[in-house]
Amino acid sequence: MTKPIPDLDFGPYEVDPESVRLLPQMFCLTHDVLILGKVDANAATPVVVGLADLNDMDTLDSVSRVLRGRRVLPVRVSSDKIQRALAAAYGLDKVAVPNLDSKDPPQVLDRETILGEGDQVERATPKSHIHSAGLDRDDDAPIKHLVNEMLVDALRRGATDIHIENFRYQAVTRLKIDGMLQRIRSPINKANADEVVNRIKILCRLDISERRAPQDGRLTLPVDQGGKLYEVPFRVSIIPGPAGEDVVLRILDKSMAPIDLKLLGFTSRDLDIFQTLIGNPQGLILNSGPTGSGKTTTLYASLKQINSPNIKILSAEDPIEYDLDGVCQKQVGPKLDFADLARAFLRHDPDVLLIGEIRDAETADVASKASQTGHLVLSTVHTNDAVSAVSRLVGLGLEHDVVAGILLGVLSQRLVRRICRHCAKPYVPEEKVLKLFGKAVDGFDFVRGVGCEKCNKTGYRGRIGLFELFVIDDEIQNLIQLEKSLPEIQAAAIAKGMIPLVRDGLLKVERQITSLEEIVRTVPYRQIVAFLREQARPN
Secondary structure (H helix, E strand, C coil), X not given: CCCCCCCCCECCECCCHHHHCCCCHHHHHHHCEEEECCXXXXXXXXXXXXXXXXXXXXHHHHHHHHCXXXXXEEEECCHHHHHHHHHHHCCCCEEEECCCCCCCCCEEEEHHHHHCCCCCCCCCCCCXXXXXXXXXXXXXXXXXXXXXXXXXXXXXXXCCEEEEEECCCCEEEEEEECCEEEEECCCXXXXXXXXXXXXXXXXXXCCCCCCXXXXXXXXXXXXXXXXXXXXXXXXXXXECCCCCCEEEEEXXXXXXXXXXXXXXXXXXXXXXXXXXXXXXXXXXXXXXXXXXCCHHHHHHHHXXXXXXXXXXXXXXXXXXXXXXXXXXEEECECCECHHHHHHHHHHHCCCEEEECCCCCHHHHHHHHHHHHCCCEEEEEXXXXXXXXXXXXXHHCCCCHHHHHHHEEEEEEEEEEEEECCCCEEECCCCHHHHHHHHHHHCCCCCEEECCCHHHCCCCEEEEEEEEEEEECCHHHHXXXXXXXXXXXXXXXXXXXXXXXXXXXXXXXHHCCCCXXXXXXXXXXXXXXXXXXXXXXXXX
């Protein structure tokens, strides 16, 4: 039989560890919620819960659902007390109790100070439709359980990355959701951060004694979702720093990859054109944009579209993000770069080559030769817009006439967040944003998400692509061969129907899919100004 939590005054209520653990650990820690008093699981009486924020109706609703619809009576309790009681109830060895707005070092309490010597507390199993199916079943190891819960919680929230950052006085956990980092309340703190990093190293089979050099690895989390078992891989990067090691885990969940061209956000016109481009038997198709703009997803969607038993597809990737059935995927390494792999691919009689990135003259040369000798080549370059890919290839040593001959098209893209449909409300953007776009947004009915449980109170849920598709036809090919300037080539492309990146963004704002603020956040300011200047020019 467990004892009540000692040394914490909750007025007329005592904290019963067994009752506290009726709610999932990570939910309680991140939402500052604590069950007060002894709860009879078989009764229908109201349940008293301590909340740091009595106005957090979403959390109260979630608690009621977990407790099978029982009435919930909220009582205000400080976040400090809630976190201490939770640390004791869930048996965490240590808990940091910092004021997040304070610059003073946090107070760190050990397990004996919170529980009293000799007290033993069991740990709970998360109650959710997603839970671990056996990464480690040793529930007597708090750090193992903590890491397991962190990974599962990130999956529940729909995160793509987990960042564990060590600072002088505290350790911070942030999740990347819909392309934006969000700080979360986490049981990982300055006292246990090193143990957490070591646990992650062990799972990745890395050297736990190495603390001065970066290390990369991979781990797999078995997950039970709705009774169905599947494995979620995580790509792990660890780098040292003056305050300790930082960790970033990239979640490579196949269920989070919308690898279907129709789901990415193309206009119907651009989708038809792009599908025609990737159906070519030979030539070069490039995807441009910064890191994190969805280029890999688009390339995978393209391969899925054209993949068939009748063609051979080889890909050189750094790293391999998702396994694609029917595609021979190879990993770039220290001894084999993109150029080496692409050159080796040509001896395997491929029909289609995917080269992760054209980043140097050697890779550009191999890609151009493959494109000229009867292969379709898909790759990426880092440029601000689609037309600039021409100068990028020339800068890597290809002649203008070669570029004009092999290039079929360039797709430039960005990712913007979708407005949450569950909490969308009409609003008026800030004056400086409206002033920037001027007459280009006249007549728009703007909406934004005010924040709800569905969108983690961000106002956004999911992402969609903005696209600029530059197609090389006979006229554009001639302009490239004549070494015309990029503005001339761009003007010709727009005259032929190319939708600039900014224009595609405004179309999605007009359709209330995203917001003007997202366009400003993701599209380079120079491109916005250039587009608006061109729009204002008299015909």
